[in-house]
Amino acid sequence: MLGLGSIAKKVFGTPNDRKVKATLKIVTAINALEPEFAALTDEQIQERTEALAARAMKGESLDDLLPEAFANCREAARRALGLRAFDTQLLGGIFLHQGNISEMKTGEGKTLVATFPAYLNALSGKGVHVVTVNDYLARRDAEWMSKVYSALGLTTGVVVPQQPEDEKRAAYAADITYATNNELGFDYLRDNMRSSKADMMQRGHNFAIVDEVDSILIDEARTPLIISGPSDDxxxxxxxxxxxxxxxxxxxxxxxxxxxxxxxxxxxxxxxxxxxxxxxxxxxxxxxxxxxxxxxxxxxxxxxxxxxxxxxxxxxxxxxxxxxxxxxxxxxxxxxxxxxxxxxxxxxxxxxxxxxKENITLASVTFQNYFRLYSKLSGMTGTATTEAEEFMSIYGLGVVEVPTNRPIARTDEHDQVYRSAAEKISAVVEEIKTAHAKGQPVLVGTTSIEKSEMLSQLLTQEGLTHNVLNARQHEQEAQIVADAGKFGAITIATNMAGRGTDIQLGGNVEMRVLQALAAQPEADPEAVRRQIEGEVAADRQKVLDAGGLFVLATERHESRRIDNQLRGRSGRQGDPGRSVFFLSLDDDLMRIFGSDRLEKVLSTLGMKEGEAIIHPWVNKSLERAQAKVEGRNFDIRKQLLKFDDVMNDQRKAVFEQRLEIMDADDIGEIAQDMRHQVVDDLVDRFLPPKTYSDQWDAKGLYAEAIETLGVDAPVIDWADEDGVDQDVVRERLYEATDKLMAEKTEAFGADQMRQIEKQFLLQTIDGKWREHLLTLEHLRSVVGFRGYAQRDPLNEYKTEGFQLFETMLDSLRVDVTKKLARVRPLSEEEKKAMVEQMIAQQRAAAGAAAPASAAPAPAPLAQSAAQPEAQEAEVAAGEAAPGFDENDSSTWGEPGRNDPCPCGSGKKFKHCHGAF
Incomplete structure (x- = not known):
């Protein structure tokens, strides 16, 4: 008898079905435009892009432009790649544009799907990021799909590690940028450590399409990205x-x-x-x-x-x-x-x-908080439904299951459970031999490299030729996966590394053509392709006759999603195939999480040596165990994110403040606000509100005014005057400090003073933020113990983290005010002495004396007027060495630790760029 839920689904369809049905109207509208766009010339296709972009700039919504944009993109892809997108691919693209995760099975062409929403959203001129799991896929997809974007008149960039800065900046400036999740996160952190907006790479976070979204936003989101450097001693x-x-x-x-x-x-x-x-x-x-x-x-x-x-x-x-x-x-x-x-x-x-020395965190961010920076986020994967709750609660992403272009013909068999690991492995080897004997390609899934190597040894002993796939080389993985569908192929894969390349029955034509042309560069490409296409077609028919790809998993993973990824390698685009899981009671999941009920089921059914138990009850019990583990892992990630959210609010405040400072031509007003706030704090501390003058500590305020504000103000005399209250003292200190800074501005020149203020402020913010991150790390490591006192560690962390942030801001204001109060221009004698010192150091470093006139003599313009020992720590704005690039250490020369920094700051190298 059907339950009410089942009856409702039969009558009304599932929410997913209703969403797909409603979106089919848009697909119909796109298809109706196909003849019109097919008649356009190549130039007219690019002109359409310009017209659509102009309409978007005038405020027309992207939803209104969608049918025309998708029709234009489909036609460009057909001409550039010879691929006409299926209706299901258009569906997937529409859901991505709407800010969802499109769950599309393996082989449904997700790489092409991404071009549609990427093109549409790039019309706004704000850039689109397509995110991949590794550098190889980023390069491959960018190179492949750039043909489509180029035909549409858009630019494509790819971001990879160790890329020259100019090249990377150009890639981010492109209309569509392909990049890995790691590099995007690190570039975000690096940008927020730069001292000039012109040096920044990223130009904002408009729209991101995350490929293999479950891998990036869930699996890799467990560990934050951290940029570290040596700490203070x-x-x-x-x-x-x-x-x-x-x-x-x-x-x-x-x-x-x-x-x-x-x-x-x-x-x-x-x-x-x-x-x-x-x-x-x-x-x-x-x-x-x-x-x-x-x-x-x-x-x-x-x-x-x-x-x-x-x-x-x-x-x-x-x-x-x-x-x-x-x-x-x-x-x-x-x-x-x-x-x-x-x-x-x-x-x-x-x-x-x-x-x-310890290494300390200079900057860090979690993937969750990085990807939540985007105005709109979307993703693609073959397996997201099981994690739908997490995607919605953390990222606000809905999951939509996109129908396959052709019905799935794969047979998913029930799990086979053996008593011991030895019996299971023996059965696995026999099953592989049986499939191999008829030429059926086999993909064997293992959960660790160690287990895959052990199975590899057994197959070698049996004389079976095979490939072992692990996570070490992405390029090699792609090649092995491309060959995994050949007649008689055996591939052992660990945790399904190498996703992103289809397993095509009979072999991958593109891969084989590239290999053949690399081996014979002088050969005719068209002739080579025709020959290989004929061979693959014949091979494919033999594989189809043998039953298609056979996926044999040797263990269940903690997550159902990983199991589904492995299964999904078989049965692409309506191909036949089969999948089965071989398990044993010794498997980690069965041993640790298998319920008592599962053991009762197995004992009831009875198990003999070498015999497997195959029953739907076993599958359901295992799925329940997996769901339990998934729930626990989700709770752990959710808790970690709650703690990181506390830091993230502070991180955003600090990074936004840095951007404002870098944007501003004149930060004199910010420096003045900080100075006045320091005055307010000092007056409140030494002349408490609602107290009489005989309760004031005027001597303390006088000493602090000299130390912190750099002014020798007659505070003690003011305190003895009749009718003078705290506000009068405050105003007089405002005037004294403002007058001091005006004199410094006149001495340095307005432009030079603005530069000094900006430099001081940015460097102090960065230093204080690094110290604050370390303190928060220490707080995070000890706050858990508050639970023993019946206090919520998260609330304690929030409260104390906020107090520490307030303390950091107070300290920042004091430090900046103190440094600006002490800075002064160098006298001619001091300049001369410093130049002579630099010349002597350069000669010593070179090992031979050079004429004084030959030595470069950048003259720093400022130093601290306070204690002599503070001189080396104070910044002075001056000219950088010729060719000096702050972000390229190869242009810094080889200064000694105590030499002046080549950036022209006036600091010793060890206290400036050498500190990193």
């Missing part, structure tokens, strides 16, 4: 904390050897707080539980772990003034390997060896 902190740890008593900590964790008790925290204050590490009046103490707590925790969890000559040895880790499984030294998050430095402090 904090070895002194590790040493000072390490001196306290040996004094800790047993009642001060709890150790769990099974979990390899160690934590302070409440008594330990109290003792620690007292000792840290006495040692001068924790400021008086500051608690370990204050947000400002996060970094100290992190150091103390790592020191405790170093002493209580890591034993010398068991976990590590000390050799040549270094702590070298020992592999706990092999007992071998792991030279060059280091523990992260400051733990290695804590062990170095414990052993008294040289403490090496």
């Amino acid at each position: 904090r070895s002194d902190m590790y040493v000072r904390v390490d001196q306290l740890i040996p004094e800790i008593r047993d009642e001060h900590f709890i150790k769990d050897e099974k979990q390899r964790s160690v934590n302070f008790t409440d008594e330990g925290n109290e003792w620690l707080e007292e000792r840290l204050v006495v040692a001068g590490i924790l400021p008086e009046g500051q608690s370990l539980y204050d947000p400002e103490s996060t970094t100290i707590v992190h150091h103390v925790n790592q020191g405790l772990r170093a002493h209580k969890l890591f034993q010398k000559d068991q976990h590590y040895i000390v050799r040549d003034d270094q702590v070298v880790l020992i592999d706990e499984f092999t007992g071998r030294m792991m030279t060059g390997r280091r523990l992260s998050d400051g733990l290695h430095q804590a062990i170095e402090a414990k052993e008294g060896v040289t403490i090496q």
Whole structure:
């Protein structure tokens, strides 16, 4: 008897069916325009693009332009590639334009589908990004589809790692840009570390089409993209904390050897707080539980772990003034390997060896938060339905299942479950031999490289020729996948690497033509193609007679989506095929997540040695186990994203502020606002509101005005005047600081002063943001323990993260104000002395004296007028060395660590570009 839901679906269709049916009207409209566009000349097709773009610029909606744009694109693709898009491909393109994920089976031509929404959205002039999983596919798709875009009068670019900057900038400026998800994310981070808008690569985030969207937005979204660099030397902190740890008593900590964790008790925290204050590490009046103490707590925790969890000559040895880790499984030294998050430095402090610098995060972003920057996002894949909830809740993406062009003829058999892994593998080998004997190509799916190599050895022993496909070389993967449909081919694939190239029965004509022409460059391409097409057609018929591609999976994956990807390699474009999963009770999924009910089912059905259990109940039980694991993994990703969202709001605020500063010709007003805010804070601190003048600390304000504001204001005299309140003092300090900056502007010249202000502000923002990221990392690592006190770690992280951000902004204002107050032009004597010093250093570096007139003499124009030791840290705006390019280290020459930086900042190289 059918349930109400089933009856409703029979009568009204599923929501997916209704969506497809409604969209077919648009496809009909596109098809009606086909004769009109087929009659156009090549030039007229490009003229249509110009006309459509002009209408889009005037405000006509892209939805209104869609039928004409898709018809124009279909005709251009037919002429450029010899491919006429099917109606189902147009459907997929429409759903992408609407900001959905188009789920299209393998072999349905997703690469061509992307050209339709990419072309339509490029008409706005804001650029379109087509995102792929690897460099090979980005290059291949860009080269292949650029023929279509070129025929339409649009430009195409491709972004890959280690690309020259000019080339990459041109690629981003193109109408349609193909790139990998990693490179897009890294370029976004790099752009927000640049000091000039002209140096930035990306021009905004208008519309992205993500190919293999499940792989990029779910599988790869587990780890953030991080740009790191050497941190400031904090070895002194590790040493000072390490001196306290040996004094800790047993009642001060709890150790769990099974979990390899160690934590302070409440008594330990109290003792620690007292000792840290006495040692001068924790400021008086500051608690370990204050947000400002996060970094100290992190150091103390790592020191405790170093002493209580890591034993010398068991976990590590000390050799040549270094702590070298020992592999706990092999007992071998792991030279060059280091523990992260400051733990290695804590062990170095414990052993008294040289403490090496940590790497710190300079910038980071998760894929979730990067792709949510786009005004419109869409994606394509063969498998997205099982993750529809995650796509909607995190990215706001709906999943639409696009019908196949031809009905699927593949037979999906029930799983075969064996008692042991040995019995299963034996059965797998026999099944491969049976299929191979009749010439049926076999694709064998494994879950690890180790298992694929073991199976490969068994097939070699049986004398079966085969290919092994792993994730090491994308180009090689594409070749192996292209050959996997040949008559009698056997291919072992690990986690279905190499997606993006179809498995075509009989072989891939394009791949074979390229190979033949590479081997015989002088051969006639047309003759070669005709010959290969004939051979492949004959081979294809033999494969069809043998039953098509046979997909044999040796294990179920944790995610149903990965299993469906493997199955989907067979049965493309209505081809026959079959798929089956061979499992055993020893498989990880069966062992860890298989329910008690599944075991009862198997024992009820009975299992004999070498015999498989095949039953629909088994399939359903396994699907339930997989759904459970998928749900758990989704919850983990959702929780990680909630924490990253806290940082993301702050990241966006900082990056937007940087952009404003880079855009502005004159940031004098921003600098003045910061200066006045510092004045407000100082007045409120030393002359608290609603207090009498005899309660004021005028001496403290006087000293702070000299130190921070650089003005020697008679604050003490003002405080003694009748009728003077806090507002009067505030206004007078405003005037004094504004007058000081006006004098500096006159001394430097207005243009030079604006440059100095911008340089100071950007460098200070970047430095403070790096410190803030490190503090947030430390907070994230310890905030989980708040759960033991019945407090929500996420709320605690949000609250304290916001407080830390406020503190960072206060510190930023003070630092910028202080630096601008101290900057001054160099005297002629100082310039001369600095030039002579540079000449001497260059001669020493060259190993021979050069005439003074031959040495370049860039003269920095400013330095700090405060303490002499601060001189090297203060920036001065000057002329860069000839040919200096901030983003190309090969143009910097080879300055010593203490030489002036070739950028002309006036800093020592180690404190400027050498810091990276």
